[in-house]
Each structure stands twice: as C-alpha cells, then as structure tokens.
Amino acid sequence: MMLPGFIFCAAVLLATLTVILLALVSPVPERKPSPPWLDLSLYIQQPHIASSNAHQPVAQADTGAFIFHRKLTEGPENTSRVVGKAQGFIIPMEDFAQSAFNIIYFTFHTPEYSGSLSVQAKHVSRKDREELTVMGGTGSFAFARGLAVFAQSDQQSPGAESTYHVKLQLRFPNQSHTTLG
Secondary structure (H helix, E strand, C coil): CHHHHHHHHHHHHHHHHHHHHHHHHCCCCCCCCCCCEEEEEEEEECCCCCCHHHCCCCCCCCCCCEEEEEEEECCCCCCCCEEEEEEEEECCCHHHCCCCCCEEEEEEECCCCEEEEEEECCCCCCCCEEEEEEEEEEECCCCCEEEEEEEECCCCCCCCCCCEEEEEEEECCCCCCCCCC
C-alpha cells in the first residue's frame, strides 16, 4: 500500500532535481548587443519656386496652425543635394501645445534611404535648439525611435528664409544590425 505513495514522491523528487540540474548546467544565454544608432545630419530649407508670386504663406505663431513644406538637404547651401521633404503641422497655441497633431514628417528619397520618419513636436519652445522625439518610421526607418535635434543654421543671408540644421539619432529596436536601403 505504501508503494504508490513512495513512487509518487520519488517521481516528484526526481523531476525537481532534474529542473534544478538543468538550470545549473544549461549555458548562459548570450546578451545581444544593444541595437545600433544611426546618426544623420540634414538641413531643412525653403524650396526655391520659380515665380516670385508663389511665396508660401506662413501663419503667425499667435494666430493659428503653422503648416510647412520644405526640402531636406545634405548641406546648408542652396545647391546641396536634396534627400527628401520635411512637412509639418504645428499648433503653437498654449491650448494645443501637448496635441498629438503636432507632428513633423521627414520623407527620404535617396538610393541609401527610402521611407519616412515621424517626429513629435509636443514640447516646442522658441529656443535656439530643440530636442524632439522620433516616434517611428516606414521603409528604411521602420520602427525607428530616437531624438531629433533642431537648431537654426548660422549661415543666413539677409531677407532669406530660415534654414534649420537637424541631427537625427535613430535607434532600431529588436534588430541585431541595421539594414537600410
């Protein structure tokens, strides 16, 4: 009569010892290195329009939304290679400062990069340097997260539209290496 109870206890004891031994003898899993960062340095410039009457209107900060369409270039010069577009919709009024609609989109069209990035502009103040959050992307920038640092470029000619220097620091989660293109 004691035999079934003894067999049960022996089976439980052996199972417990097996689990403990497997935990002690099993190899330690290798930690994957943290995903790589991709750093890009670009410039946002006013596109050149042939007609002088086709000047793009810009809303004043205290009157409503600021909607813009600019070109994205590799350098601050007007002759720099265009790598894409920068488009945005920002409501600078206090009531909408935390709005999810305050987004800047970067669209890339180059042999190296094809896709877009979304930058959230929730905490925009009128400083010389802004640090905004990269919320995601498509194509070469799928699932990207990171930081977008905006600064007004020093190379300004009188009466010219502002040029902004953008430094992007992007991280690609759940990838052991980054494949772009």
